[in-house]
Amino acid sequence: MESDRTATWIILISTLAYIGIYTCLSFYAHPAADDFNFANKLIEEGFLKSQYSTYLTWSGRYTSTAIISGFIAGFDLLRGFWLLPLFLIVTTGASFVALAHSIWKWSKPALSIWCYGLALTALYLSGLPSTSETIYWLAGGISYQLGNSLYVLLLAALIKLHRGEGTTRLVVATSFLILAIAGLNETIMLLQSMSLAVMATYAFARKTPQRYRLLMFTLTSLVGAAIVAAAPGNAVRSSYYPAAHDIAFSIKESIRWSAIRFVSWGKLPIMWLATLLWVAATAAHAPNAASRLNFKSGAFAALLWLSTLTALFFPAFWSMGYAPPNRTLSINYMLFLIGWFLMVSLGTSLLSIKSSIFSKSFLRFIAVIFAICLFTTGNGARALKDLAIAPDYSKQLNERYQKIELHRGQAAELKVPVLSENPGTIFSADITTKKDDWKNVSYAQYFHLKAIATTYKKL
Numbered sequence: 001m002e003s004d005r006t007a008t009w010i011i012l013i014s015t016l017a018y019i020g021i022y023t024c025l026s027f028y029a030h031p032a033a034d035d036f037n038f039a040n041k042l043i044e045e046g047f048l049k050s051q052y053s054t055y056l057t058w059s060g061r062y063t064s065t066a067i068i069s070g071f072i073a074g075f076d077l078l079r080g081f082w083l084l085p086l087f088l089i090v091t092t093g094a095s096f097v098a099l100a101h102s103i104w105k106w107s108k109p110a111l112s113i114w115c116y117g118l119a120l121t122a123l124y125l126s127g128l129p130s131t132s133e134t135i136y137w138l139a140g141g142i143s144y145q146l147g148n149s150l151y152v153l154l155l156a157a158l159i160k161l162h163r164g165e166g167t168t169r170l171v172v173a174t175s176f177l178i179l180a181i182a183g184l185n186e187t188i189m190l191l192q193s194m195s196l197a198v199m200a201t202y203a204f205a206r207k208t209p210q211r212y213r214l215l216m217f218t219l220t221s222l223v224g225a226a227i228v229a230a231a232p233g234n235a236v237r238s239s240y241y242p243a244a245h246d247i248a249f250s251i252k253e254s255i256r257w258s259a260i261r262f263v264s265w266g267k268l269p270i271m272w273l274a275t276l277l278w279v280a281a282t283a284a285h286a287p288n289a290a291s292r293l294n295f296k297s298g299a300f301a302a303l304l305w306l307s308t309l310t311a312l313f314f315p316a317f318w319s320m321g322y323a324p325p326n327r328t329l330s331i332n333y334m335l336f337l338i339g340w341f342l343m344v345s346l347g348t349s350l351l352s353i354k355s356s357i358f359s360k361s362f363l364r365f366i367a368v369i370f371a372i373c374l375f376t377t378g379n380g381a382r383a384l385k386d387l388a389i390a391p392d393y394s395k396q397l398n399e400r401y402q403k404i405e406l407h408r409g410q411a412a413e414l415k416v417p418v419l420s421e422n423p424g425t426i427f428s429a430d431i432t433t434k435k436d437d438w439k440n441v442s443y444a445q446y447f448h449l450k451a452i453a454t455t456y457k458k459l
Helices: 005-026 034-045 047-057 062-074 083-104 110-127 138-162 168-182 186-206 211-229 233-238 247-266 269-282 295-311 314-320 326-350 360-376 378-407 438-446
Strands: 413-417 451-455
Touching: 005 083, 005 110, 005 360, 005 378, 034 047, 034 062, 034 138, 034 438, 047 062, 047 233, 062 138, 062 168, 083 110, 083 138, 110 269, 110 326, 110 378, 138 168, 138 186, 138 326, 168 186, 168 211, 186 211, 186 295, 186 314, 186 326, 247 295, 247 314, 247 326, 269 326, 269 360, 295 326, 360 378, 378 413, 438 451
Parallel strands: 413 451
Antiparallel strands: none
16 A cells, blocks of 8 residues: 555554554553462462473463463562553564564565554454453463464564575574464464474475475474473363363364354454455555466465364364363464455455556545444454543452452451453453352462452442
8 A cells, every 4th residue: 555655644543543542451451360370379389390380280381381470470460460461462563563574575665564564463453352361361361462473473584584584593583482382372382383384395395495494493393382282281181171082073163163253253344444455555566477376376375274274273172172262262363364364465466456446545435444443343442442441440459459458468258349340351350259269269369368259238
């Protein structure tokens, strides 16, 4: 869309404002559920011992466990929690901008590159199955959203290396990045390993100069996967899911759920508005015959994308026996988003669509409608409403903390009011009216109380 700077600026300003809403909400976020479990474990065992015991008794996710523990050790969990969503939002935007830069560094102006990257960021935030689980929750944000951002960053690094722009330093950094991604969660680990394996296979089939480097990256990813898979804690965790490890059920449900989600994401009006704008952007210069992909190549890429999207549903059904939670679905949505616009770009090339078919007035009109849809549909509409009630929600929790401080260490059984405001964008879970609920038990342990529960009665 560099042919029309007005449309570009409309998208750029609206996406910045949209991302700004989520940034503002960061300052009202609070820890919840598993966040207190991680904190209690770190306090009891210390950093190194907690990493080892988690590996033995719960999960092999070596990267996410270490980063979560590091955040709790380095910052006040209650007063410094806002740093977590702020960090995740910034890294999400930075990764998409880095991807856009790696693709269009030599063919598009900087303004357009920033526009593409921030537009992808806004679309990602708009369609996330759950922003509260993915962005505003320590356990979910580090394990899943950070993994998504690092995977997008990995794609950017691989593109740079493919073009011969990388140095030895970038190769080493990419290897460490691959190891880090493998230890964040099993689904992103699977996506990374599949992506690298496909790239390496293609490189060897074409005998490209990068084939041995890609093989090394693939093996590095598999080493990380092996470390995760070898964790004794996986068996302990699986014991909580008696319906797990049914392969026929897992395959069938993965196919069914991928179809359901593909349709639900693909039919969103904002996706089609973004698609029109994307076609106009990628059709700026008509491809020549030598660079134009043939239909078979495009069909193979589409099949590979859909197959991978389906495969990403498998780990949850296999390991738990039911559909992936929303935080896990963020990975599927990320792949859907990237694959969708890749397919649009391939289709634009195959059909030899030229930018001249789009008038400037039409592009500006679509850009305005796109901007309006960002704020009035999907997560954007909810985030705007939550921006009004989030301050009161945060105030109620801070008042709760103050009350708890008065009873800390006194073996008290405390009753606190149920929250009257629950901004869904940032609120994932709270303690309940039952003092023996696992969330309540963890909460009480963190605050040195005998027990705690919520009540609907006025106190």
